[in-house]
Amino acid sequence: MAARTDLTIGSIADAVIRVDTSHDRLAEIVVRYGLWYLHETTGSAASTRINGNPVSGWSFAPLEVGDVITFRGSAVRVEVEYIDGSLERAERLRFRFGAATAAGDHGANEDASLASPVLVAVADGVGGHPRGADASAAAVEAVRNGDPAAPLDDLIGRARDGVAELATPADRRSGRAPATTLDIVRIVNVAGAPPLLEIAHVGDGAVFIQTPDTRAQLVTTEHGHENSLDRGIGLQDQRHDYLPVDGRVGQRVILTSDGLLKALGADTVDHLLNELRRTPPRQTADQLVLAAVDLLRSEAGAGHVLDDVTVVVADVVLDAPLQPAAPIERVHSR
Ligand SMILES: [Mn+2]
Numbered sequence: 001m002a003a004r005t006d007l008t009i010g011s012i013a014d015a016v017i018r019v020d021t022s023h024d025r026l027a028e029i030v031v032r033y034g035l036w037y038l039h040e041t042t043g044s045a046a047s048t049r050i051n052g053n054p055v056s057g058w059s060f061a062p063l064e065v066g067d068v069i070t071f072r073g074s075a076v077r078v079e080v081e082y083i084d085g086s087l088e089r090a091e092r093l094r095f096r097f098g099a100a101t102a103a104g105d106h107g108a109n110e111d112a113s114l115a116s117p118v119l120v121a122v123a124d125g126v127g128g129h130p131r132g133a134d135a136s137a138a139a140v141e142a143v144r145n146g147d148p149a150a151p152l153d154d155l156i157g158r159a160r161d162g163v164a165e166l167a168t169p170a171d172r173r174s175g176r177a178p179a180t181t182l183d184i185v186r187i188v189n190v191a192g193a194p195p196l197l198e199i200a201h202v203g204d205g206a207v208f209i210q211t212p213d214t215r216a217q218l219v220t221t222e223h224g225h226e227n228s229l230d231r232g233i234g235l236q237d238q239r240h241d242y243l244p245v246d247g248r249v250g251q252r253v254i255l256t257s258d259g260l261l262k263a264l265g266a267d268t269v270d271h272l273l274n275e276l277r278r279t280p281p282r283q284t285a286d287q288l289v290l291a292a293v294d295l296l297r298s299e300a301g302a303g304h305v306l307d308d309v310t311v312v313v314a315d316v317v318l319d320a321p322l323q324p325a326a327p328i329e330r331v332h333s334r
Helices: 132-144 152-164 169-174 258-264 266-275 281-297
Strands: 005-012 015-021 025-032 035-040 048-050 060-063 068-071 074-077 093-102 111-115 119-125 180-188 196-202 206-211 214-218 241-246 252-256 309-318
Touching (some): 025 060, 035 048, 093 111, 093 119, 093 180, 093 281, 111 132, 111 309, 119 132, 119 252, 119 309, 152 180, 152 196, 180 252, 214 266, 252 258, 252 281, 258 281, 258 309, 266 281
Antiparallel strands (some): 005 015, 015 025, 025 035, 035 060, 048 068, 068 074, 093 309, 180 196, 196 241, 206 214, 252 309
């Protein structure tokens, strides 16, 4: 019952290598915005590994030079040489990222996040609506499984579909279906054009951009007031803001759920981001989350309710080794 395997190199649409069997396509290696990906096209992730590790839920898993991909007992090693007409060195920007989260006083954490070398996202299940944790997870999962080069509108559309599927007839009758905020920041490297950071924002999360010479700038506007959201994925009004920004080496992007600003206030967040501007992403995320948790669990925070707090920090770097996309660490109060 051994499947016949065809290996095709080059010239099929934008797939570089495509491995087929007689019955189902297994996987292909594709290029998206200057990065190479292993794209799983069927539910074959269990049998495909990168450097011996399962592909872990990414339908587009970033590849690094030297990676060894095994498909059902055959191995391919990735060797990339950029030739004429390919992306210039200066156009291959990537994220070096770190993330942290802590559950608030309501119990289960209803925030979700995602980080890869070209895309970071934070979602926060809307309070007062059912199954917020499912809604934020569905939004992030939809983005994770989207094509990294699809228009950002398409990724948002996938998130809307994924969240809409969670709604029961009873949810719809009550007018309170599962809903979530969503912030996405993506690096777009296109040959012959300056690199872009594309930001999609809906809800009351926040995206900041910082450079080595400037304080962090809040680039998003809150879609809501007090504790009521005007816009969100799964709400009546799902419209997102689209904010393109020039991408440059040295930029730092910070995504947070609303819990951080609610706990610390804008001035303290600004102060901490400035203090931590040269601290690596993971430690920066940890320290911001811990600052929120510690403040609200101290005497000064008595009487305040801690919301879930999630922070993703992504530094724009040039041609750094790809960091494996990984689940984020939970942070607990000291
Ligand atoms: Mn929140």
